[in-house]
Amino acid sequence: xxxYAYLVAGWLLLAGFFGVVRSRDLVHxxxxxxxxxxxxxxxxxxxxxxxxxxxxxxxxxxPTTSPVVDPVVQAMALTDIVVSATVTALLxxxxxxxxxxxxxxxxxxxxxxxx
Amino acid sequence: MATGFAAFGTALPxxxxxxxxxxxxxxxALDQVLPRxxxxxxxxxxxLGVAVLMGALVAITASGRVVSWAGGWRPAGGVSVGxxxxxxxxxxxxxxxxALLTLAALLYGWQYFSHAEAHLPVLLLLFVAxxxxxxxxxxxxxxFVFFELMGAVAYALTGYKIEEPESxxxxxxxxxxxxxxxxxxxxxxxxxxxxxxxxxLAQLGAALSGHPADLLVLVAFTLVATGWLVKAAAVPFHFWxxxxxxxAPTPVCVLFSGVMAPLGVYGVARVYWATLxxxxxxxxxxxxxxxxxxxxxxxxxxxxxxxxxxxxxxxxSTIAHIGLFLLGVAALEPAGLAGSALYLAxxxxxxxxxxxxxxxxxxxxxxxxxxxxxxxxxxSRALGWLYVVAALALAGLPPFGVALGxxxxxxSLAATWLAVVFTAVSAVTGAATLRAGLRVFFAVxxxxxxxxxxxVTTGEREEREVEPAPARTPPTMLVAIxxxxxxxxxxxxxxxxxxxxxxxxxxxDRAGYLxxxxxxxxxxxxxxxxxxxxxxxxxxxxxxxxxxxxGLALLVLYAPRLxxxxxxxxxxxxxxxxxxxxxxxxxxxxxxxxxxVGAVALGVLLALPGSAAGATGVTP
Numbered sequence: 001x002x003x004y005a006y007l008v009a010g011w012l013l014l015a016g017f018f019g020v021v022r023s024r025d026l027v028h029x030x031x032x033x034x035x036x037x038x039x040x041x042x043x044x045x046x047x048x049x050x051x052x053x054x055x056x057x058x059x060x061x062x063p064t065t066s067p068v069v070d071p072v073v074q075a076m077a078l079t080d081i082v083v084s085a086t087v088t089a090l091l092x093x094x095x096x097x098x099x100x101x102x103x104x105x106x107x108x109x110x111x112x113x114x115x
Numbered sequence: 116m117a118t119g120f121a122a123f124g125t126a127l128p129x130x131x132x133x134x135x136x137x138x139x140x141x142x143x144a145l146d147q148v149l150p151r152x153x154x155x156x157x158x159x160x161x162x163l164g165v166a167v168l169m170g171a172l173v174a175i176t177a178s179g180r181v182v183s184w185a186g187g188w189r190p191a192g193g194v195s196v197g198x199x200x201x202x203x204x205x206x207x208x209x210x211x212x213x214a215l216l217t218l219a220a221l222l223y224g225w226q227y228f229s230h231a232e233a234h235l236p237v238l239l240l241l242f243v244a245x246x247x248x249x250x251x252x253x254x255x256x257x258x259f260v261f262f263e264l265m266g267a268v269a270y271a272l273t274g275y276k277i278e279e280p281e282s283x284x285x286x287x288x289x290x291x292x293x294x295x296x297x298x299x300x301x302x303x304x305x306x307x308x309x310x311x312x313x314x315x316l317a318q319l320g321a322a323l324s325g326h327p328a329d330l331l332v333l334v335a336f337t338l339v340a341t342g343w344l345v346k347a348a349a350v351p352f353h354f355w356x357x358x359x360x361x362x363a364p365t366p367v368c369v370l371f372s373g374v375m376a377p378l379g380v381y382g383v384a385r386v387y388w389a390t391l392x393x394x395x396x397x398x399x400x401x402x403x404x405x406x407x408x409x410x411x412x413x414x415x416x417x418x419x420x421x422x423x424x425x426x427x428x429x430x431x432s433t434i435a436h437i438g439l440f441l442l443g444v445a446a447l448e449p450a451g452l453a454g455s456a457l458y459l460a461x462x463x464x465x466x467x468x469x470x471x472x473x474x475x476x477x478x479x480x481x482x483x484x485x486x487x488x489x490x491x492x493x494x495s496r497a498l499g500w501l502y503v504v505a506a507l508a509l510a511g512l513p514p515f516g517v518a519l520g521x522x523x524x525x526x527s528l529a530a531t532w533l534a535v536v537f538t539a540v541s542a543v544t545g546a547a548t549l550r551a552g553l554r555v556f557f558a559v560x561x562x563x564x565x566x567x568x569x570x571v572t573t574g575e576r577e578e579r580e581v582e583p584a585p586a587r588t589p590p591t592m593l594v595a596i597x598x599x600x601x602x603x604x605x606x607x608x609x610x611x612x613x614x615x616x617x618x619x620x621x622x623x624d625r626a627g628y629l630x631x632x633x634x635x636x637x638x639x640x641x642x643x644x645x646x647x648x649x650x651x652x653x654x655x656x657x658x659x660x661x662x663x664x665x666g667l668a669l670l671v672l673y674a675p676r677l678x679x680x681x682x683x684x685x686x687x688x689x690x691x692x693x694x695x696x697x698x699x700x701x702x703x704x705x706x707x708x709x710x711x712v713g714a715v716a717l718g719v720l721l722a723l724p725g726s727a728a729g730a731t732g733v734t735p
Contacts (some may be wrong), residue, residue: 013302020291020707022527029287031705033294040301047309073277074255080301083263087294090267093285094274101280107703112281113358115422115571115696 006047013039026098026105037047037084041077047075123185125174131247134165146237153604158236159221165243166214177614179638180631181207182253190318193558193633199315201253201632204618205456208372209250209381211461215602216373220366223471223595235275235364239590240270242370253632255304255339255390256314258382258447259297262346266293269375273363276580281572284701285362292355292706293345299714300342306335312523316389317632320625328395330406336395337718340399341710344717347379348427349441350411351709351716353434354699357418360430361572364580365474369599370427372433372470373463380440384452384622385572395721397447404445409536412438416543418699419597420690424574425473425483425551429466432509432544436462439537442523449645453619454524457606461516464602465508472502472589472594474580475588476555483574486549487529488567490558498588499556501596505535508553508603510545510664511538514648516606521660522653523612526646538660541625545664548670560672570696609648616644 016036023029042059048070057073099105104110124147138161142154149157175181181202184190186198202210217239224235252258264505270293272284280335296702308314311322323332341352348356356376360368415435424429430695436458441457477483480491508515521541525534554665605611620641621627630636674682698705 003627009302013298016298017295017707017711019712020295021704023704026287026703029291030321032663033291037298041300043305046200047305052400052654071306072314076301076308079256083260083297085269086267086597087263087290089272090270091287091290091294094290095282097274097277098280098287100499101278101283110284110701111569112284113572113701113727114359115418 005042005049006050009039009043009046011039012036012042015039021075024106024108026094026095026107029107030088030095033091034084040080044073044077049069120524121617124172124175124258127168127175128181128183128251129200130168131165131172131251134168134243134278135161135240135243135247138162139164139237139244142240144235147414153222154227154236159218159680160222162214162243164249166211166218168245169207169211169214172548174213176202176204176207176344177371177586177617179506180628182557182635187389188341189634189635190341193593195315195318195633198252198257199253199317201317202251203621203628204614205252205622206385207519208456208460209378210247212460213243213246213250213370213374216370216599219467219471219598220369221291222598223369223474223592224366225362225589225591229581230459235272238268238272238275239367239370242272242375246378248375250381253317253389254315255307255319255386258386259301261306261343262300262342262382262536263297265375265378266290266346267295269293269359272367273359275364275367276362277441279577282362287359288431288701288703288706289355289359291368291419291703292352292710295346295707295710296320296352299338302338303335303338303342306331306338306468310335315632316386317629320390320393320629321633323391324393326394328391328663332391332394333722334718336386336391336565337714337721339386340718340721341714343379343382343386344407344713345379345710346376346382347441348376348411348434349379349407349713350434351713352361352413353411353415354706354709356434357430357699358701361424361427361574364424365470365477367471368429368474369467373467376433376437377459377463377599379441380444384444386623388623389628395518399723401445401447403717404447404724406720407436407684407717408441408445410438411441412540413439414695416540417692417695419544420547421696422547422571423485424572425476425485425488426470428485428547428551429469429473432548433462435464435540435544436466439521439524439540441534442536443520443530444526446527449616449619449623449644451524451527452622453612453615453644453647454520454527455521455618457516457612457615458520458524461518461520461603461606462509464599464606465505465515465517468504468505468596468599468603469502469509471592471599472505475592475596476718477577478580481577483577485554486563487573488557489553489562489574492556493558495556495588499552501600502552502556503549504544505600505603506548507661508600509541509553509663511541512661513654513657514607516611517541518654518657519607519612522580522650522657523647524652525656526653535657536657538656541660542663543669545661546667546671549664549668551674553668559669561675570693570711584668611614612649613644614645617641617648619647620644657671657717675710
């Protein structure tokens with residue numbers, strides 16, 4: 001596996017953080033959290049990848065000695081995606097409620113909690 | 116008979132997770148057909164069941180860890196593909212604490228919420244499952260999964276009062292920061308897997324041992340520790356905690372403050388001892404914990420002393436105490452760890468009682484603002500005295516568990532200046548809590564002047580959690596408060612102290628952990644713990660910090676009557692306090708930036724060469 005996958009993973013993670021820091025809209029913030037999480041998918045899949053290896057599925061006709069990519073990281077990425085769906089849905093629902101109660105979704109305009 | 120008993124023991128960790136999950140599903144299914152009383156009762160019965168199971172687990176783990184492999188996928192020759200739950204006395208004790216606090220929360224919230232929905236008990240049960248799983252798992256990736264499970268439930272619980280502007284903002288901040296922390300943590304877990312091909316704590320430990328930490332392992336440990344420290348609300352990852360505690364329903368705050376945030380400290384300690392203690396440099400870990408601990412304790416204490424919103428005040432006090440837990444762990448030896456564990460358990464009871472007392476005020480007056488509530492609680496002397504006792508216990512008054520844990524931690528850190536930090540932080544947070552209580556319940560001191568500052572959150576616009584306001588406090592609320600105070604008292608018993616000492620020996624025995632999990636070896640007897648007991652010095656320091664708390668509280672309450680020169684000197688510190696408040700901006704972008712800064716700083720502290728032994732007087 002080339003270094004590029006790891007660089008992309010790090011880039012996505014940091015881009016997500018940067019997006020949250022600079023965000024002017026809470027929906028954008030929630031999406032940036034997802035972008036940061038995408039970095040972890042790329043990282044996990046990059047870790048399990050082998051050049052020339054197939055999917056980790058053995059059917060009749062496929063010799064059990066044939067190389068496959070690591071299924072553990074794929075299971076981890078799957079779990080991670082489920083987590084992401086839950087968290088994103090929850091954050092978006094809360095953003096809708098913030099829009100209703102505060103009349104804005106700009107984090108610079110939210111003043112309910114300070115100090 | 117003996118094998119049946121052993122099988123029961125092995126099933127306990129899984130039951131601790133499964134029972135609340137099944138209970139939550141049952142409640143959700145039966146919500147439509149059962150009356151509200153039955154829903155509440157069912158939730159209480161389920162949590163009581165979990166408490167009994169976890170209590171049994173604590174008793175069993177006293178003689179060794181309980182290891183259970185899911186589906187019977189045991190390791191062969193030290194190699195495994197299975198997923199494991201490992202209960203040791205600390206893990207089981209935390210699970211027991213979770214169940215007890217939830218029981219108190221449910222009791223307090225008995226038919227408490229105006230809306231007749233089962234959502235709150237259901238969420239609480241899911242929360243129990245997540246926290247129990249985090250405490251009992253022996254697998255790093257499962258720790259992340261349970262971290263996210265308790266996280267997602269906690270965001271929902273924080274935003275439970277969905278019509279309140281503060282509530283939804285607090286929930287959003289909490290959700291974003293905790294999720295970002297979790298993703299850093301997952302990246303760290305991925306890196307460790309890339310290096311070793313293992314995810315179990317013991318398997319990772321075995322694969323890594325013998326090699327000094329290289330850059331990849333250091334980065335991985337930094338990322339994982341950042342994740343847990345975000346949950347622990349160590350400075351500068353702490354911003355979400357005050358926002359979330361200030362807005363969450365009061366019974367939920369008991370769990371947030373008492374056990375959810377401290378579980379982050381447990382996570383750091385667990386990963387360090389089970390996996391990386393033979394790999395990363397002890398000096399680096401000690402330095403990182405010392406710096407973060409002192410910073411967290413100081414910032415928490417200063418912010419606590421300058422709050423008027425009572426729930427925020429208690430939340431910042433929790434941050435300060437988490438700093439002290441980190442300092443106890445920083446000794447990197449059993450005695451300090453035992454001190455931190457006792458401190459944690461005692462703090463959970465006392466802080467829970469304080470939150471519930473504030474909840475009673477909220478239910479009566481629809482307000483948690485110290486200045487508006489001045490003298491309003493004069494009619495309820497009994498509650499006032501309970502509050503004063505709890506505040507003094509928080510400051511370290513013997514014989515409560517907080518004092519015992521504090522004393523043991525102080526003595527494990529040989530450096531005198533750290534004992535001064537402990538005493539000062541306990542005194543300041545205790546004084547702030549006491550000051551608020553004396554004003555509200557006893558109208559001590561002249562009425563505080565009302566002044567508006569946009570960088571301070573007042574507690575005036577809170578939504579009443581009970582409609583209509585009860586004429587008098589329901590007995591269930593009082594019982595819950597007394598139960599939590601009793602928990603604070605029981606953790607101060609000498610027997611509990613020596614049990615914590617033995618548990619800490621077990622916890623730090625890395626070779627024993629690896630042998631028992633990977634090879635099924637029997638747990639060796641733990642050596643007699645040293646120093647996990649009351650001493651005259653420890654009790655004396657506890658009395659001293661409580662006395663200092665009373666003195667400081669009275670000083671602040673009667674400040675307007677002080678000589679003018681003293682008041683001017685006090686006013687000089689105002690700009691610094693104001694700057695500190697401005698940092699806590701409630702802005703999610705700021706919080707995320709601090710999170711990155713903190714992660715980088717943590718990495719630097721872990722990686723710097725040299726020894727921190729000079730600072731603590733402890734040889735790592």
